[in-house]
Amino acid sequence: MADDAGSNDHGGTGHRARLRQRLSQGPDALLDHELVEYLLALAIPRRDTKPLAKALLHRFGGLGGLMTADWRAIAKMPGMGDTSTAAIKIVQAAALRMLKEPVTQRPVLASWQALLDYLRADMAFLSIERVRVLHLNSRNMLIMDDHMGDGSIDQAAIYVREVIRRAIDLGSAALILVHNHPSGAPDPSRQDIDITRQIVEAGKRLGISVHDHIIIGAQGHSSMRAKGLL
Structure with a gap:
């Protein structure tokens, strides 16, 4: 199973700080791979997650495909584990909960x-x-x-x-x-x-x-x- 503990931080805290600063400007400030990269960085804090983010988006055909992919399929990707997979799936769960709310109330x-x-x-x-x-x-x-x-x-x-x-x-x-x-x-x-x-x-x-x-x-x-x- 993958190494959720991560390795040395090759990405640098400065790069992540720049991503965080851009994210504070609104949801469209980051590209798809940057969104996934930053999300994975929260789960794998001592690793450069940009290559992994790009590999995931390529494997599953984009952000929508990644978020709706089966847990096991995501976890099988080299570099992924339960913690990083959970980070992706919790975003999907939160998004679906938000989108379903108006459907159930009206x-x-x-x-x-x-x-x-x-x-x-x-x-x-x-x-x-x-x-x-x-x-x-x-x-x-x-x-x-x-x-x-x-x-x-x-x-x-x-x-x-x-x-x-x-x-x-x-x-x-x-x-x-x-x-x-x-x-x-x-x-x-x-x-x-x-x-x-x-x-x-x-x-x-x-x-x-x-x-x-x-x-x-x-x-x-x-x-x-x-x-x-x-």
Whole structure:
């Protein structure tokens, strides 16, 4: 496992002081690799963390990919360990907590952009396909963000019976289906459209509405409702 204790400080305290000074000017004052470099410097104080920061961003395809990467995948990188990996994942956790707050405190349909921002931060850069169902009450308040399962790199099964049974158990009045496309392109597949329509029809029989099926990708998002597919 990696050396979180670090080695001699090759980066110099002067360089870190300059990064800190620039950071105090606002979040856009540092480049992506400098943000990661400074974050890692807090976890590995006696080491030049710039090469490690650049290697991480290269390996995971940028800041979003790094923050959403699996813990084990990050920890396997040469130079990384539990403490430095935890530093990255705690930033992700804090960001998601902040983005989710407005989604949980207001009707979802009235905070649609906040919902999209939260879902993008959580799912856009995942390397596997993930399915979740947002359960809403009669006032369109979120009552459960239900992680239904993960799939392979290109598919995750959505089972109509499981979705509807869960909605009945929770007393849901409406649903928003969500999944991501690891390919980055958010356009719905034929299978996506077919399974969504099956869930819509099953929900109608029980008075459960399906507001939308949102597909998240690194290249953006797609709304089946907006595309006229529901």
